[in-house]
Amino acid sequence: xxxxxxxxxxxxxxxxxxxxxxxxxxxxxxxxxxxxxxxxxxxxxxxxxxxxxxxxxxxxxxxxxxxxxxxxxxxxxxxxxxxxxxxxxxxxxxxxxxxxxxxxxxxxxxxxxxxxxxxxxxxxxxxxxxxxxxxxxxxxxxxxxxxxxxxxxxxxxxxxxxxxxxxxxxxxxxxxxxxxxxxxx
Amino acid sequence: xxxxxxxxxxxxxxxxxxxxxxxxxxxxxxxxxxxxxxxxxxxxxxxxxxxxxxxxxxxxxxxxxxxxxxxxxxxxxxxxxxxxxxxxxxxxxxxxxxxxxxxxxxxxxxxxxxxxxxxxxxxxxxxxxxxxxxxxxxxxxxxxxxxxxxxxxxxxxxxxxxxxxxxxxxxxxxxxxxxxxxxxxxxxxxxxxxxxxxxxxxxxxxxxxxxxxxxxxxxxxxxxxxxxxxxxxxxxxxxxxxxxxxxxxxxxxxxxxxxxxxxxxxxxxxxxxxxxxxxxxxxxxxxxxxxxxxxxxxxxxxxxxxxxxxxxxxxxxxxxxxxxxxxxxxxxxxxxxxxxxxxxxxxxxxxxxxxxxxxxxxxxxxxxxxxxxxxxxxxxxxxxxxxxxxxxxxxxxxxxxxxxxxxxxxxxxxxxxxxxxxxxxxxxxxxxxxxxxxxxxxxxxxxxxxxxxxxxxxxxxxxxxxxxxxxxxxxxxxxxxxxxxxxxxxxxxxxxxxxxxxxxxxxxxxxxxxxxxxxxxxxxxxxxxxxxxxxxxxxxxxxxxxxxxxxxxxxxxxxxxxxxxxxxxxxxxxxxxxxxxxxxxxxxxxxxxxxxxxxxxxxxxxxxxxxxxxxxxxxxxxxxxxxxxxxxxxxxxxxxxxxxxxxxxxxxxxxxxxxxxxxxxxxxxxxxxxxxxxxxxxxxxxxxxxxxxxxxxxxxxxxxxxxxxxxxxxxxxxxxxxxxxxxxxxxxxxxxxxxxxxxxxxxxxxxxxxxxxxxxxxxxxxxxxxxxxxxxxxxxxxxxxxx
Numbered sequence: 001x002x003x004x005x006x007x008x009x010x011x012x013x014x015x016x017x018x019x020x021x022x023x024x025x026x027x028x029x030x031x032x033x034x035x036x037x038x039x040x041x042x043x044x045x046x047x048x049x050x051x052x053x054x055x056x057x058x059x060x061x062x063x064x065x066x067x068x069x070x071x072x073x074x075x076x077x078x079x080x081x082x083x084x085x086x087x088x089x090x091x092x093x094x095x096x097x098x099x100x101x102x103x104x105x106x107x108x109x110x111x112x113x114x115x116x117x118x119x120x121x122x123x124x125x126x127x128x129x130x131x132x133x134x135x136x137x138x139x140x141x142x143x144x145x146x147x148x149x150x151x152x153x154x155x156x157x158x159x160x161x162x163x164x165x166x167x168x169x170x171x172x173x174x175x176x177x178x179x180x181x182x183x184x185x
Numbered sequence: 186x187x188x189x190x191x192x193x194x195x196x197x198x199x200x201x202x203x204x205x206x207x208x209x210x211x212x213x214x215x216x217x218x219x220x221x222x223x224x225x226x227x228x229x230x231x232x233x234x235x236x237x238x239x240x241x242x243x244x245x246x247x248x249x250x251x252x253x254x255x256x257x258x259x260x261x262x263x264x265x266x267x268x269x270x271x272x273x274x275x276x277x278x279x280x281x282x283x284x285x286x287x288x289x290x291x292x293x294x295x296x297x298x299x300x301x302x303x304x305x306x307x308x309x310x311x312x313x314x315x316x317x318x319x320x321x322x323x324x325x326x327x328x329x330x331x332x333x334x335x336x337x338x339x340x341x342x343x344x345x346x347x348x349x350x351x352x353x354x355x356x357x358x359x360x361x362x363x364x365x366x367x368x369x370x371x372x373x374x375x376x377x378x379x380x381x382x383x384x385x386x387x388x389x390x391x392x393x394x395x396x397x398x399x400x401x402x403x404x405x406x407x408x409x410x411x412x413x414x415x416x417x418x419x420x421x422x423x424x425x426x427x428x429x430x431x432x433x434x435x436x437x438x439x440x441x442x443x444x445x446x447x448x449x450x451x452x453x454x455x456x457x458x459x460x461x462x463x464x465x466x467x468x469x470x471x472x473x474x475x476x477x478x479x480x481x482x483x484x485x486x487x488x489x490x491x492x493x494x495x496x497x498x499x500x501x502x503x504x505x506x507x508x509x510x511x512x513x514x515x516x517x518x519x520x521x522x523x524x525x526x527x528x529x530x531x532x533x534x535x536x537x538x539x540x541x542x543x544x545x546x547x548x549x550x551x552x553x554x555x556x557x558x559x560x561x562x563x564x565x566x567x568x569x570x571x572x573x574x575x576x577x578x579x580x581x582x583x584x585x586x587x588x589x590x591x592x593x594x595x596x597x598x599x600x601x602x603x604x605x606x607x608x609x610x611x612x613x614x615x616x617x618x619x620x621x622x623x624x625x626x627x628x629x630x631x632x633x634x635x636x637x638x639x640x641x642x643x644x645x646x647x648x649x650x651x652x653x654x655x656x657x658x659x660x661x662x663x664x665x666x667x668x669x670x671x672x673x674x675x676x677x678x679x680x681x682x683x684x685x686x687x688x689x690x691x692x693x694x695x696x697x698x699x700x701x702x703x704x705x706x707x708x709x710x711x712x713x714x715x716x717x718x719x720x721x722x723x724x725x726x727x728x729x730x731x732x733x734x735x736x737x738x739x740x741x742x743x744x745x746x747x748x749x750x751x752x753x754x755x756x757x758x759x760x761x762x763x764x765x766x767x768x769x770x771x772x773x774x775x776x777x778x779x780x781x782x783x784x785x786x787x788x789x790x791x792x793x794x795x796x797x798x799x800x801x802x803x804x805x806x807x808x809x810x811x812x813x814x815x816x817x818x819x820x821x822x823x824x825x826x827x828x829x830x831x832x833x834x835x836x837x838x839x840x841x842x843x844x845x846x847x848x849x850x851x852x853x854x855x856x857x858x859x860x861x862x863x864x865x866x867x868x869x870x871x872x873x874x875x876x877x878x879x880x881x882x883x884x885x886x887x888x889x890x891x892x893x894x895x896x897x898x899x900x901x902x903x904x905x906x907x908x909x910x911x912x913x914x915x916x917x918x919x920x921x922x923x924x925x926x927x928x929x930x931x932x933x934x935x936x937x938x939x940x941x942x943x944x945x946x947x948x949x950x951x952x953x954x955x956x957x958x959x960x961x962x963x964x965x966x967x968x969x970x971x972x
Binding site: 059167170 | 635636637680740794795
């Protein structure tokens with residue numbers, strides 16, 4: 001009878017679902033997470049420094065380990081930012097991804113160290129700043145921090161954004177890393 | 186009484202023919218029209234015969250007469266001021282016919298929806314019914330928006346396209362939605378998921394407030410929404426209905442087509458909806474990326490194997506692509522702060538039909554097989570088998586071209602098997618008993634590049650129920666009990682290193698019971714009381730959700746140690762009228778929860794690459810909800826009616842002594858309706874019948890919830906800001922409708938304007954309020970043609 005065959009079809013369906021569900025779920029490789037930030041500064045007449053920010057478990061419960069450092073007063077540093085996604089001993093270079101979509105990204109640098117200034121030295125395809133490469137000029141000795149913010153899809157044409165002012169940029173935050181810095185004579 | 190039942194009774198009144206001449210054109214059809222509720226005759230109702238294009242009007246006692254009819258098939262349309270027009274099929278053979286017809290009179294409509302009050306539906310629970318006309322007049326609205334026309338039902342939503350119904354303060358896992366008798370199985374985890382049901386497929390939507398619905402699998406703790414298509418009319422000819430609607434805001438367009446036929450022993454009905462909407466607008470700017478595309482199909486087959494055995498098959502597919510407001514995709518609380526301070530979104534522009542990431546793509550398929558066997562006049566058995574497949578894909582704006590890859594991809598399979606037995610005892614007892622089994626398999630699909638928020642799991646649920654009702658004199662007594670056993674097998678993925686699979690096996694028991702009493706003091710006054718107790722096991726998301734919820738700038742974590750939530754609810758309802766001029770309905774409720782599960786936003790802060798995030802934990806507390814739904818109407822004349830409604834609610838976390846989040850705010854409405862007593866001449870011989878105008882104002886008060894605190898860091902210094910709940914607001918709207926009798930069809934035109942004053946406001950229950958204000962003025966034009 002028709003009724004019976006439909007009943008059996010449903011039961012068979014049920015059994016097939018039950019039997020296939022005990023497989024272990026796939027552990028996704030978290031492709032967009034940033035686990036490592038290396039901020040390297042070099043200058044003539046000063047020791048090169050690298051500030052690091054490491055959050056090995058990505059969006060997991062572990063807190064990031066941040067290592068700041070010392071900069072020399074009244075010095076102009078060439079700074080380079082490297083972002084990595086290290087998982088299961090494999091490294092994805094997020095910096096490369098950002099360079100490929102440079103019109104859709106911009107880095108913003110804010111600081112509370114008086115006399116310290118940051119200037120963009122790289123550009124995207126449209127000639128707007130990107131901010132992976134910068135020069136950092138220190139003033140007199142001071143203590144404070146530098147915060148690096150990465151925005152995805154900011155409004156690069158908005159007022160002040162090309163000068164590094166985040167206020168009108170919008171976009172979604174993809175990185176918010178703060179390094180404690182000591183500027184010494 | 187349902188429309189289909191009426192039609193059936195109507196057909197019963199048609200006298201079986203006897204042999205005569207082949208063409209006899211001297212036959213007479215007489216009839217009497219009365220009100221379905223009061224049984225009183227309806228005078229001056231219009232009667233129109235499609236085939237002869239002739240009509241008549243009922244006399245002061247509700248009688249009418251049509252003469253000189255030939256043998257043949259006739260379709261008769263009945264219409265009357267304040268009533269829903271109705272089509273009746275009559276086969277006239279060699280004998281005069283007398284029909285007894287009933288119309289639903291809107292004196293009893295307290296909302297703009299037809300109500301079936303507790304006294305009539307013979308239940309001690311508050312059951313409110315939204316009829317086909319209301320659904321069709323509101324084509325283009327989603328299920329949540331349609332149900333929110335009921336006092337005490339509101340919508341928790343994300344913009345205009347995603348909405349979930351809230352019944353007396355409860356939503357999500359606490360209420361069940363049944364699509365054609367089958368518990369809707371979808372990924373109803375978040376607020377940002379809509380039930381995958383096309384209201385236009387339904388002819389009737391019922392909302393049961395309270396711990397009723399013990400016969401339905403799901404969560405009887407909060408209430409039940411039943412979405413039901415009508416039975417196929419026993420009509421040998423092809424009939425149908427088409428709906429077209431247009432909305433000015435978003436340039437939304439939609440069409441719905443329904444066809445049905447019952448040739449001999451097998452009936453069929455098909456239903457298709459297509460809907461498309463572009464970006465919506467607020468009074469000041471366009472909401473970029475808020476369009477929708479939807480294609481839905483449903484097929485119904487009915488077969489009577491014998492007088493005793495009836496079987497029907499139902500298949501429906503719901504397919505939607507929903508754009509999510511671009512401006513709502515934020516990184517962290519700092520972004521939220523910038524948006525809040527700016528007042529207008531960063532991304533504005535001109536409106537389009539493009540649907541870009543962030544977006545959701547949802548497909549839901551349901552196949553159902555239902556059989557009813559009537560053992561004898563007083564007992565029957567039903568059996569249901571159903572399978573559902575729900576596929577949900579959510580797309581975010583991602584780096585490296587990943588926006589085209591879903592960030593969430595879940596498939597959910599559900600198998601439902603249920604059996605019910607009903608017996609009417611001569612002692613006046615009605616017994617209903619049943620057993621149900623539900624199997625769910627939820628699987629994350631690989632390739633998202635994101636760890637899943639909801640884990641893979643399977644769940645087996647077995648439920649048993651019994652309900653007893655007894656009518657005694659003017660009273661109806663009701664008793665019901667339900668037991669459910671739920672077994673979950675869950676495979677979670679840890680967030681701490683090394684990332685690994687962790688399995689959980691759970692077994693939960695739920696017990697629900699309810700007693701009620703309905704007392705009809707006289708035909709104009711009845712009271713009902715209900716007391717219920719129900720438990721609800723923690724849902725998968727409450728136990729195991731884990732990860733970043735970007736839209737709310739928070740990390741959400743479940744707690745595997747949660748216990749069952751327990752609630753006791755009492756309701757008291759009074760329904761009545763004074764000389765049918767003034768009618769009123771009051772529904773008061775009080776519900777007390779032990780171990781109420783909620784997402785506590787006052788957890789710690791976690792810093793990840795994207796910035797600082799609040800950690801939201803699922804926790805348990807003691808809570809109580811008290812409320813009152815009130816509606817009154819005064820009928821000045823047959824044409825003029827005023828209505829007022831109030832929905833008051835107070836929901837408290839007793840332990841912390843504050844208002845529960847997502848509690849609807851107190852809402853008041855007032856409206857004036859004028860219906861032209863006579864048809865208005867239109868073009869040629871065409872007339873505008875039942876022309877009706879309603880002006881309505883809605884006042885939504887401010888939420889009493891606390892301001893929400895958000896944390897961010899500025900140069901390693903922790904800072905915070907607060908977002909207060911939205912201010913109270915008024916919304917003015919206009920509704921109009923009319924019917925036009927065309928040659929063989931009847932055209933209904935509706936025109937509505939919502940937010941007439943283009944008010945700028947935000948609603949507490951709209952998740953989009955953090956980023957933008959609500960939709961501005963919107964004019965809707967609807968046309969529906971019955972043929």
